[in-house]
Each structure stands twice: as C-alpha cells, then as structure tokens.
Amino acid sequence: MSRKVILDVDTGTDDAVAIMFAALHPELDLIGVTTVNGNVPVENTTDNTLRVLDWIGRSDIPVFEGLARPIARLGFPTARGDSDGGPHGKALPIPEPRSVRQDTGAVEFLVETLRSATEQITLVPVGPLSNIATALAIDPALTEAVDEVVIMGGGHAVTNMTASAEFNIWADPEAANVVLSAGFGRLTLVPLDATYQALVTRDTCARLEESGTPAGIAASRFISRRIDAYDGTVNAADAAPVHDVVCAAYLVRPEVITTRSLHVTVETAGPLTIGRTVMDTRLNSTQKPNAEVAFGADPQLLADLLLDVFTRPPSTTAASVSPPPE
Numbered sequence: 512m513s514r515k516v517i518l519d520v521d522t523g524t525d526d527a528v529a530i531m532f533a534a535l536h537p538e539l540d541l542i543g544v545t546t547v548n549g550n551v552p553v554e555n556t557t558d559n560t561l562r563v564l565d566w567i568g569r570s571d572i573p574v575f576e577g578l579a580r581p582i583a584r585l586g587f588p589t590a591r592g593d594s595d596g597g598p599h600g601k602a603l604p605i606p607e608p609r610s611v612r613q614d615t616g617a618v619e620f621l622v623e624t625l626r627s628a629t630e631q632i633t634l635v636p637v638g639p640l641s642n643i644a645t646a647l648a649i650d651p652a653l654t655e656a657v658d659e660v661v662i663m664g665g666g667h668a669v670t671n672m673t674a675s676a677e678f679n680i681w682a683d684p685e686a687a688n689v690v691l692s693a694g695f696g697r698l699t700l701v702p703l704d705a706t707y708q709a710l711v712t713r714d715t716c717a718r719l720e721e722s723g724t725p726a727g728i729a730a731s732r733f734i735s736r737r738i739d740a741y742d743g744t745v746n747a748a749d750a751a752p753v754h755d756v757v758c759a760a761y762l763v764r765p766e767v768i769t770t771r772s773l774h775v776t777v778e779t780a781g782p783l784t785i786g787r788t789v790m791d792t793r794l795n796s797t798q799k800p801n802a803e804v805a806f807g808a809d810p811q812l813l814a815d816l817l818l819d820v821f822t823r824p825p826s827t828t829a830a831s832v833s834p835p836p837e
C-alpha cells in the first residue's frame with residue numbers, strides 16, 4: 512500500500528523537484544499540496560506548484576493556497592524575494608499552469624483532511640511552517656492522524672539566511688516552535704547540515720535531460736539553475752543542494768539520511784539569533800528528544816533515486832493522467 516503524503520511547499524526550484532518526486536514515485540500517494548509564503552510570495556508559490564503538476568501530467572493532485580505571512584511577525588518580509596539570478600526566480604521555467612488551485616484554503620484542507628483521516632498521513636513541510644502551525648492551533652489533536660512529519664529546515668553547523676538561522680525556520684520561527692513542540696509521534700528534521708552533503712551534479716542533470724521525460728527535463732532545468740546560483744559557494748564544482756527533495760527521498764529510502772535523536776527548539780528572542788534551531792547535542796543532555804535530526808545524507812543514493820523516478824517513461828509512473836503540454 513502506498514504511503515499517503517501531504518506536501519507543504521514554497522515552490523521554488525527545490526520544492527518543485529520534491530513535488531515531482533512525491534507525485535511520480537509509485538510508493539507515494541500525494542493526496543494534496545499546500546502552499547505557503549517563502550521563496551516567493553504565496554500567489555507565486557501556488558502558481559509554480561500548479562505549473563509543476565500540470566507539466567508532469569499530475570493535474571489531478573489538488574493544490575491549496577495557504578498563508579501569505581508568518582503567524583506572529585507580521586512585519587517580517589513576506590517572501591525571500593528571490594531575484595532573477597537566485598536559485599529560484601519568481602516563475603519556474605516551464606509553461607504557465609492550465610489548472611487552478613482549490614477554493615478551500617490550505618489550513619482548512621489540513622484540518623478537514625487530518626480530522627477525517629481513516630489512514631495515517633505523512634506531512635512533509637519544506638517551507639516556512641505557518642500553515643502547519645495554524646492548523647495545530649485550531650486542533651492540536653491533528654497530530655494523532657500523522658504517522659510522521661518530515662521537515663526541511665534548520666541548521667546546526669550550516670546556516671543560510673543569517674549567521675544563525677536557516678531560511679524556512681527563520682521565516683516563521685514561532686510556527687516552527689509550535690510544530691516542534693506539538694507532540695507528533697515521529698518528527699524528522701532535515702537541516703542544511705544534511706542537505707549540503709547530498710549535492711546534485713551537472714552530470715546528473717545531463718542524464719535527466721537526456722531521458723527526454725517531462726520530469727527529467729524539468730528537474731534538469733531546475734537543478735541547473737541552482738548549480739549556477741550556488742557557483743563557488745559549495746565545496747564542490749558544478750553541484751548544488753536540492754534541499755527539499757531529500758525529504759521526499761527519505762520517505763521511500765530512509766537510509767538516504769543518517770539521524771540523531773535530539774531535543775530541538777527555535778530561538779525567537781535574540782536579535783542576532785532569531786530563527787536558530789537550537790539542537791541539544793550535549794552527550795549528557797537530560798532533555799527528551801523531540802526530533803530525529805539528519806546530520807548526514809548520501810549524494811549517490813539521492814542521484815540514483817532522482818534518475819530512477821524522473822527518467823521513467825510517463826506511462827509507467829504512478830498515475831499519468833494527461834499528456835505534458837508543448
């Protein structure tokens with residue numbers, strides 16, 4: 512039986528790769544995608560999400576638009592405002608969407624779906640945690656319907672937004688604390704420490720492109736853009752992290768990451784440290800772990816998974832329901 516998954520995204524090039532992976536992997540049943548403000552404003556993350564699903568023939572997966580702002584810091588920037596030279600850009604380089612988002616909002620969808628679930632659902636938030644925290648504020652018992660929450664966010668030795676913080680957590684630190692302390696049965700955190708170890712190379716992009724499949728072509732385009740943008744900032748030539756897809760890959764091959772059980776909380780007060788994931792790595796810590804934190808990731812296994820899922824002819828993927836557009 513395939514695993515039921517909801518992705519919460521701020522699409523973004525790496526979110527886009529994660530969406531394609533979850534939508535096309537035969538062991539995953541992507542029952543909905545919720546969007547949130549993040550890499551770009553929420554109307555653009557929604558538009559990008561619809562583009563991706565249309566492009567790979569999975570317009571049947573419903574998209575629900577979520578929050579445009581963090582839950583507490585209303586004065587915070589409403590999006591990272593990625594520039595045309597950045598790893599995302601405002602609009603993904605594939606055709607405009609043909610399908611439209613659902614009328615129901617993301618938070619309403621999360622609450623209704625989790626309240627009425629007859630099977631356990633896996634939540635995979637790979638953007639700021641505003642939607643998930645708001646749903647939990649409405650009904651804290653939603654955790655009972657979730658077998659695992661797999662979050663891309665945070666950083667211990669590696670950060671990217673400030674000297675202390677990773678973007679997804681920094682963008683809504685109060686929401687992150689709500690989710691980390693909600694009491695999920697299993698919470699896996701995939702921080703930058705892990706995603707920077709699973710760099711995807713130009714060679715893999717070339718192989719994806721050569722396959723000629725819609726997903727292969729799009730993944731190559733998105734990851735190549737990231738490699739251009741990360742040029743000189745990672746410890747490898749012609750490679751870049753594709754953070755969010757590490758979470759999707761973990762769902763089907765848990766050994767793609769290596770984890771430690773730790774207590775994690777988020778700093779919300781210090782002016783220099785807002786959004787820092789404070790991971791209690793002390794060997795003599797007495798704090799009860801609330802997360803399985805990834806500190807390692809396997810680049811070869813990730814590349815193999817991307818090639819396996821994205822280069823399959825569309826007809827053999829989970830449910831190719833319409834041909835890709837021109």
Ligand code: RIB
Nearest residue numbers: 523525637638678679754
């Ligand atoms: O810090 C990396 C994360 O921030 C990724 O999820 C990326 O898509 C952005 O949301």
Ligand code: CA
Nearest residue numbers: 521526637638
């Ligand atoms: Ca993201």
